[in-house]
Amino acid sequence: MKPKISISLTQKRSLLGLLFIAPWLLGFLFLFAGPLAQSIRFSFNKLMVSPQGYELQNVGWSNFHDALFVDANFNRILTESVGGMVVDVPLILFFSLFSAVLLNQKFRGRGLARAIFFLPVILASGAIAAAESSGLINLVGNSEVAEQLGQASSQFNIRSMVMILAEAGFPLGFIDYIVEAVMRIYDIISNSGVQILIFLAALQSVPGNLYEVAKIEGATPYETFWKVTFPMVSPLILTNIIYTIIDSFADSPVTKMIYETAFKTQNFGLSAAMAWLYTIVVSLLLVVMGYIVSRKTFYHN
Numbered sequence: 001m002k003p004k005i006s007i008s009l010t011q012k013r014s015l016l017g018l019l020f021i022a023p024w025l026l027g028f029l030f031l032f033a034g035p036l037a038q039s040i041r042f043s044f045n046k047l048m049v050s051p052q053g054y055e056l057q058n059v060g061w062s063n064f065h066d067a068l069f070v071d072a073n074f075n076r077i078l079t080e081s082v083g084g085m086v087v088d089v090p091l092i093l094f095f096s097l098f099s100a101v102l103l104n105q106k107f108r109g110r111g112l113a114r115a116i117f118f119l120p121v122i123l124a125s126g127a128i129a130a131a132e133s134s135g136l137i138n139l140v141g142n143s144e145v146a147e148q149l150g151q152a153s154s155q156f157n158i159r160s161m162v163m164i165l166a167e168a169g170f171p172l173g174f175i176d177y178i179v180e181a182v183m184r185i186y187d188i189i190s191n192s193g194v195q196i197l198i199f200l201a202a203l204q205s206v207p208g209n210l211y212e213v214a215k216i217e218g219a220t221p222y223e224t225f226w227k228v229t230f231p232m233v234s235p236l237i238l239t240n241i242i243y244t245i246i247d248s249f250a251d252s253p254v255t256k257m258i259y260e261t262a263f264k265t266q267n268f269g270l271s272a273a274m275a276w277l278y279t280i281v282v283s284l285l286l287v288v289m290g291y292i293v294s295r296k297t298f299y300h301n
Contacts (some may be wrong), residue, residue: 043272063273081252087180096192130175195240202233231298238293
């Protein structure tokens with residue numbers, strides 16, 4: 001009789017973790033690993049069209065040199081994308097956490113309110129954009145309401161806000177940040193749907209006895225938020241930071257430039273080099289932000 005194989009709890013959790021990531025791992029191996037290796041190969045070569053298809057001519061680091069020092073737009077667009085990310089990420093995190101705290105309260109119509117906050121994510125999806133471009137739906141239309149809203153938004157005077165903040169004694173850097181936030185308010189709201197859902201899941205997983213203890217000890221709602229709620233959701237703050245950084249670069253001007261370089265100018269080598277430079281910048285940002293935030297993250301277990 002064969003002895004029974006005993007599996008420890010740690011091993012069971014490891015197997016469940018492998019099972020959880022198995023779909024992504026299989027998709028990476030069979031769908032993504034090949035093109036990834038091909039892009040590395042293209043970045044060090046110049047693609048030459050031939051009767052047999054194409055030939056690769058080794059040019060070493062020339063494509064990377066051209067992307068950084070010859071191309072007139074790549075560095076500028078990459079810098080602007082990183083600067084926009086620096087402005088957007090803190091605002092998206094603040095707005096999504098604030099909205100999640102509000103939506104986590106018990107009130108009538110809470111499900112409808114959550115759906116409304118997630119609606120911009122659905123409207124910004126590829127399926128909706130494809131349906132609108134093909135003429136199946138019309139999200140904007142030519143109604144008088146849309147025209148009135150456009151006129152009202154165009155009447156907003158940014159100079160008055162700058163003057164008010166300057167007269168109040170705020171630093172110039174803070175004023176610039178607020179102005180950038182106001183100008184990007186639509187992007188901030190439309191890019192916060194997934195983060196709100198993640199924060200909602202974190203808030204609903206906070207043990208209720210912690211709030212009961214805080215209430216017995218006489219903590220105010222403000223103290224309860226900073227002493228209980230914020231530390232308990234801090235692991236998901238790191239998750240949302242990583243997600244927001246990746247999402248901000250997914251459809252940025254740099255991505256469009258890489259696409260146009262490959263399929264409009266037919267310079268696949270330069271496009272691959274730009275893509276890898278772009279990947280390195282994003283990876284460095286993720287490593288730095290992950291290291292800084294993880295040091296302040298509180299783990300309950």
